[in-house]
Amino acid sequence: MAESSMRFTDGEAYERFMGRWSRAVGALFLDWVAPPVNADWLDVGCGTGAFTELLLDACAPHSVIAVDPSPEQIVHARSLPVAAKADFRVADAQALPFPDRSFDVVASALVINFIPDRPRGLSEMRRVARPGGVVAGYVWDFAGRRTPNTILGLTARRMGVEVMQAPGTADSTLERLAALFGEAGFTGVESRAFEVTCDYVNFDDYWDAQTPSFNPLTHALNALSERDRAAVKEKTRAAVPARSDGSISVSATANAVKGRVS
Numbered sequence: 001m002a003e004s005s006m007r008f009t010d011g012e013a014y015e016r017f018m019g020r021w022s023r024a025v026g027a028l029f030l031d032w033v034a035p036p037v038n039a040d041w042l043d044v045g046c047g048t049g050a051f052t053e054l055l056l057d058a059c060a061p062h063s064v065i066a067v068d069p070s071p072e073q074i075v076h077a078r079s080l081p082v083a084a085k086a087d088f089r090v091a092d093a094q095a096l097p098f099p100d101r102s103f104d105v106v107a108s109a110l111v112i113n114f115i116p117d118r119p120r121g122l123s124e125m126r127r128v129a130r131p132g133g134v135v136a137g138y139v140w141d142f143a144g145r146r147t148p149n150t151i152l153g154l155t156a157r158r159m160g161v162e163v164m165q166a167p168g169t170a171d172s173t174l175e176r177l178a179a180l181f182g183e184a185g186f187t188g189v190e191s192r193a194f195e196v197t198c199d200y201v202n203f204d205d206y207w208d209a210q211t212p213s214f215n216p217l218t219h220a221l222n223a224l225s226e227r228d229r230a231a232v233k234e235k236t237r238a239a240v241p242a243r244s245d246g247s248i249s250v251s252a253t254a255n256a257v258k259g260r261v262s
Ligand SMILES: C[S@@+](CC[C@H](N)C(=O)[O-])C[C@H]1O[C@@H](n2cnc3c(N)ncnc32)[C@H](O)[C@@H]1O
Pocket: 008, 018, 019, 022, 044, 045, 046, 047, 048, 049, 050, 051, 067, 068, 069, 070, 073, 091, 092, 093, 094, 108, 109, 110, 111, 114, 115, 116
């Protein structure tokens, strides 16, 4: 199946789409990585800084640089209070603008699958990490169809909408992530899954959050007639049972990987 491309061009919409998810998985992930305190951090693919803020609150870093190739995401991050504590810059994982051995911890939250040349991106992360340092990341389990958007995507597909695979779907499994890290030369590679559940005040809250303008699925839905789009929405609503107050919960699985630089 063909893969979509996704450019994150709207920081505010990204926050509604993924901010709560990023925070939920990020907290579990940071516990698992167990990074040292007082470390120099690089957050690769920081987006609007949701994970950056978490690591600042949880890990007592010495310094944090956070990079993302999307100027829109960086502009948004710089407008938030987190910008007082982290240095947000536009940069791509495949060409990190830092000298060798600059960081103790290099982390990437929900990013690895989006890097077009993943071996090159991981080799760059390894280059800029210090000996003894840790490089770690997590992605949605796209291959296992366990993402926050899966219910919507599967419903749309069953109703004949052409829904393309997310970029890097084949590399989103625990096995492939561990293999990529091993091939990039990391030692002590470990991987594990985290299951998370997020709440929405009602179904419309979920629908609005999950159909931002930059999501290729949103474009496919917008190409439908109003009647067909409404039908997809109602089928999706039926697939996510609401509580008596109208709120809903959605669960997803993130696959994480970490390795050391020797
Ligand atoms: C799902 S968002 C995750 C953002 C943030 N880390 C979080 O947890 O909320 C994926 C991010 O990866 C970034 N990205 C895509 N390709 C990248 C690349 N080649 N190098 C670094 N980041 C990239 C996107 O611009 C986007 O902000």
